[in-house]
Amino acid sequence: MDVTIFDGPDESAMALAQRVADTLRRRPAAVLGLATGRSPVAAYAELRRMSAGGEVDFSQASTFNLDEFAGVGATHPGSFRRFMNEHLFDGVALDPERIHFLNGVAADLDAECERYEHEIDAAGGMDLLILGIGANGHIGFNEPGDQLVSRTHRVRLHEVTRCDNAALFGGNIDSVPREALSMGIGTILRAREIALIATGERKARCVERAVRGFLTTRLPASFLQTHAHVELFLDRAAAALL
Ligand code: F6R
Numbered sequence: 231m232d233v234t235i236f237d238g239p240d241e242s243a244m245a246l247a248q249r250v251a252d253t254l255r256r257r258p259a260a261v262l263g264l265a266t267g268r269s270p271v272a273a274y275a276e277l278r279r280m281s282a283g284g285e286v287d288f289s290q291a292s293t294f295n296l297d298e299f300a301g302v303g304a305t306h307p308g309s310f311r312r313f314m315n316e317h318l319f320d321g322v323a324l325d326p327e328r329i330h331f332l333n334g335v336a337a338d339l340d341a342e343c344e345r346y347e348h349e350i351d352a353a354g355g356m357d358l359l360i361l362g363i364g365a366n367g368h369i370g371f372n373e374p375g376d377q378l379v380s381r382t383h384r385v386r387l388h389e390v391t392r393c394d395n396a397a398l399f400g401g402n403i404d405s406v407p408r409e410a411l412s413m414g415i416g417t418i419l420r421a422r423e424i425a426l427i428a429t430g431e432r433k434a435r436c437v438e439r440a441v442r443g444f445l446t447t448r449l450p451a452s453f454l455q456t457h458a459h460v461e462l463f464l465d466r467a468a469a470a471l472l
Contacts, residue, residue, distance in 0.1 A: 231441055231454065233462045235469040239429035242463045243272030246360070246427050249461070250277060251286040253358045253423075259290040261350075263359030263413075264318070265370075266295065266310040269427045270360055271317055278321030292328040292353050294346075296361070296370040296418075299395075300384065300409035302334040308398040308405070309334065332382070332411040343382040343411055350417065359421035363428050366390055367436040367449035371412035374448045380416030384409055415453055424460045426451075428468040437464060438471035 236242040250273070253260050264270075280286040295310060304311040311331050319329060330349055336342035350356065361369050371385045372378055379385075387395075392406040399405035418424070428437050440451035441462070454460045464472075 246273040247276035260357040263356040267362040269362035274318040281322040288322040297412040298332040299407040356421035361426040372450040427463040429465040431467040433468040
């Protein structure tokens with residue numbers, strides 16, 4: 231993996247935003263995979279700023295977000311769709327038709343996961359996928375366990391993950407859905423390029439295991455070692471154990 235260590239979270243975010251902007255300059259109709267969570271927020275803010283200043287153009291790009299909570303509609307305040315509207319979509323000139331999201335309130339959630347896989351394929355696959363990493367080593371909502379699922383699928387969220395997402399649901403863990411829909415490990419690894427951002431000491435242990443550890447379903451991010459083009463954007467704290 232191609233690891234770059236920055237002084238702090240702001241520098242990591244600026245570099246990630248530049249990486250996305252460079253992709254769009256080279257390939258204006260790029261298909262981007264996007265993560266929610268705290269890690270990419272500053273990079274998204276920088277992309278909004280760059281877009282307002284004409285430094286980056288999203289008008290021909292397509293996006294696919296990694297995951298969404300089950301039972302949560304696009305307009306729900308806790309939805310990842312609303313999070314993305316606030317942090318990126320409302321501030322860049324993306325064509326709404328080319329924003330793709332899992333529908334957490336689809337009547338048949340398994341069929342919804344299949345639909346999403348087909349949509350990614352129909353778009354030609356993802357050119358660049360932005361990832362965060364959970365402190366337990368999850369990527370997307372592929373949680374550690376005895377097995378991993380390759381394709382987009384329904385997942386049961388771990389308590390620590392529900393806790394980490396409580397802020398989206400008024401700080402109340404009981405309001406965080408127990409299930410989500412997520413791209414699978416195979417879906418993630420099919421992206422042509424992957425850029426993972428991790429900052430803060432809380433991520434140091436899982437980053438170290440993802441980069442240097444054994445491949446194990448107990449640390450889903452370890453499977454990124456099998457991908458030919460993964461870049462890690464780390465700050466000093468997240469890289470402390472490397
Ligand atoms: C978000 C996602 C998750 C987060 C991870 C890190 O779409 O799929 O894997 O990237 O939980 O979250 P933060 O960045 O909040 O630490």
